[in-house]
Amino acid sequence: MKQESTQVLYGLYNDEEVLLHAVKKAKEDHLDIMDVYSPFPVHGLDNILGLTESRIHIAGFIYGLIGCLSAFLFMTWVFTRDWPIIFGGKPYFSALAFIPITFEVTVLFASVGMVVTFYTICGMGPGVDNPTLDDRITDDKFCIAFDVDNADESKQAALRQFLTDTGAEEVNVKSI
Amino acid sequence: MSAPISAIREPLITGSKTYHTITEDICGPTERTPTTAWVIAFIVAVTGLALYVFSVTWTIWVGIGSWNLNRTINWGWDITNFVWWVGIGHAGTLISAILLLFRQKWRTGVNRAAEAMTIFAVMCAGQFPLIHMGRLWLGFFIFPYPNTRGPLWVNFNSPLLWDVFAISTYFTVSLLFWYTGLVPDFATVRDRAKGLRRKIYSYVSFGWTGSAKHWQRWEALSLVLAGLATPLVLSVHTIVSFDFATSVIPGWHTTIFPPYFVAGAIFSGFAMVQTLMIMTRKVLKLEDYITLEHIDSMNKVILATGSIVGVAYLTELFIAWYSGYIYEQFAFYNRVMGPYFWSYIGMMGCNVISPQIFWSKKMRRSILVTFFMSIFINIGMWFERFVIIASTLARDYLPSSWSYYSPSWVEVCLFIGTLGLFSTLYLVFMRVAPVVAVAEIKGILKTGGDQYVGPNIKHDNAHKESTQH
Structure with missing residues (x-):
């Protein structure tokens, strides 16, 4: 979700293996890849691109912990402080009976929290319309994009050459 | 999760598909005018x-008195x-979550539709306890909200x-899991559409671009959601069985109930998946994606x-x-x-x-047998x-109150x-969403x-060095 438009030079590849080799080559040549787009998750791509592992599971753990504690402590508070009632001669603090709800609320908090976090950090949500480079990227094309806003003619030509050399079927410029 | 599948396994996608033909085959049905078969099915549904x-x-x-329940038989x-x-809902989560953790690749052909089935089945299930309350408009009493009667809380010790909590959590988590999987596929439909269709699919695809970082997060999210959904699905039917097992009614008060209910749930769920899949693959011509291999695998689960x-x-x-x-x-x-011997x-x-009958491979791979068995x-x-x-x-304990119910x-x-x-709900889903997970396939x-x-x-594909790992 960029405010101003960016000039993007991108190449479309037909196969994920060609794409992986191209990304590897770009890294060796120290080219600054803006982003890589693909119709499905390409395995090994995140390592080659040097993406750090997603920390979304850590967030999930924290949300789960919040859910777990709030459910358990709330039930404890209700049955020991706020309105103690004896059910079937059991103690007010009958921790075992709190387990099912504690578990469910833990899962609920972790899942909802993680999903909301995922869409937020990806800049996605209902009705959000992020610009896309090519309609075929969600179909059968794999795309390497370079930011060429501040690149001069020769730099652009070199990038074009790189894309064609590594097997890109099409090379285009688009401002998004 | 990409070790090549075992050599003794049969291919999961037939018809020498390319990425583009996959998109065409699966997104196509949402773009065409509905077939007569669909229209007739929809009218019946x-x-x-309307009857519902x-x-x-x-x-x-009229009140719950319009049902034939009585003092003795108060659940019917x-x-x-x-x-x-x-x-029935349980099979969807089993396919989408547990088989994801077990890295069973055949799940990709059926997981989308099975998850949809889960969500719709849980929606149907949720109706009954609500209607059973009689005074539906007081249904919110089941939630522990701060009220003016004390506040008087609900009984957290009650199954x-x-x-x-179990059913509402299950519904929410299944819905989120399913929708997150749908987002990239809605983006595929969006990028093929024009005009109003494009606007609608653009809205529901949440601005998906297919960026490498998004895919990485998406996979991480799917894996953790699967990890959460796995104990969740086991807990849901366990808790449903607690409705009976924690009572002191002979015949209900047994410790075998949780595992027995969970196995039964998966059993019936897979049967429903088979019923739906056999019809779906036929109507939408998806035989190349939901193959006999898939049906065979599911029949093995049914047998077990x-x-x-x-x-x-x-x-x-x-x-x-x-x-004694x-x-x-x-x-x-x-x-x-x-x-009730019958x-x-x-x-x-x-x-x-x-x-x-499914000990026989021939029967497991027969569409007709599978359909009738499902x-x-x-019914069983x-x-x-x-x-x-x-x-x-x-x-019950008192012979004078014995009763019969129909x-x-x-x-x-x-x-x-x-x-x-x-x-x-299922027919609408078939029309508007890709019924097979396009990106995963x-x-x-x-x-x-x-x-x-x-x-x-x-031969040109044989011995090709794969970069997948």
């Missing part, structure tokens, strides 16, 4: 839905239907309240869970005898020989005896819940109505496509 609306209105207008078709529908259920039935009988406790013994004698026969016949199993599992609920309640027309219409509700093409693996392997 909506008629069922009518019988719910009738129940609320309503709770039977509730447990049946929840059970019925655990159920409220059906046998677990069978062992559970026999264990119950044995333990009832072995306990006359009330328990009578409860089970009554189940087999009592006034439902016990239906249950045993459909759930235990008939699935044994219907049998759904409905009988199981009816046996547990009605036959147990009909003969449903009123309202209860029958409610059940048929939920089938209408379910079918309507593309991800397994090179390890599951028939031009890469199996007997029809093409």
Whole structure:
């Protein structure tokens, strides 16, 4: 979700293996890849691109912990402080009976929290319309994009050459 | 999760598909005018839905007295239907979550539709406890909200309240999991569409671009959600079984209930998945994605869970005898020989005896046999819940209050109505969303496509060094 438009030079590849080799080559040549787009998750791509592992599971753990504690402590508070009632001669603090709800609320908090976090950090949500480079990227094309806003003619030509050399079927410029 | 699948496995995608033909095949049906078969099915389904609306209105207008429940048998078709529908839902989560953790690649062909089935089945299930309350407009009393009566809280020690939490959590988590999987595929549909269609799919695809970082997060999220959904799905039917098992009614008060209910749930759910998949693959011409291999795999799960259920039935009988406790013994004698003996026969016949046919590979791979078996199993599992609920309640401790129950027309219409509700939702889903997970199928093409693996392997693809790992 960029405010101003960016000039993007991108190449479309037909196969994920060609794409992986191209990304590897770009890294060796120290080219600054803006982003890589693909119709499905390409395995090994995140390592080659040097993406750090997603920390979304850590967030999930924290949300789960919040859910777990709030459910358990709330039930404890209700049955020991706020309105103690004896059910079937059991103690007010009958921790075992709190387990099912504690578990469910833990899962609920972790899942909802993680999903909301995922869409937020990806800049996605209902009705959000992020610009896309090519309609075929969600179909059968794999795309390497370079930011060429501040690149001069020769730099652009070199990038074009790189894309064609590594097997890109099409090379285009688009401002998004 | 990409070790090449075993050489003895058959290809999971046939017809030498390319990435583009996959998109065409799966997104195509959402773009064409509905077929006559779909329109007829939809009219039937909506008629069922209308019947549902009518019988719910009738129940609320006249009151629960319009059902044939009585003092002795106070749970009948309503709770039977509730447990049946929840059970059906379980297969979707099993396919999408547990098989994801076990890295079973065949799940990709069926997971989308199975998850949709889960969500719709849980929606149908949720209706029954709500209507059963009688005064539907006070339904929010089941949630612990700060109220002006004290506040007076709900009973957190009650299995019925655990159920409220379990079912609502299950519904929410399944919906989120399913929708997150749908987002990239909605983006595929969006990028093929024009005009208003494009606007609508653009709205529901949340601005998906297919960026590498997004895919990485998406996979991480899917894996953790699967990890959460796995214990969740086991907990849901465990808690449903607690509704019975924590009571002191002979025949209900047994420790075998949780595993036995979970196995039964998976069993009936897979049967429903088979029923739907056999029709879906035929109508939408998806035989290349939902292959005989998929049907075979699911029939193996049906055979395994059906046998677990069978062992559970026999264990119950044995333990009832072995306990030496006359009330328990009578409860089970009554189940087999009592006034509802016919439902016990239906249950045993459909759930235990008939699935044994699947020991034969030929039967497992026969579409016709599978289809009829899936219907049998759904009937059998409905009988199981009816046996547990009605036959147990009909003969309680006090012979003077023994009773017999058969449903009123309202209860029958409610059940048929939920089938209408379910079918309507499923048919709409078939029209508007890709019924097979497009992105996930593309991800397994090179390890599951028939031009890469199996007997029809093409030589230009053989011995190709794969960068997948």
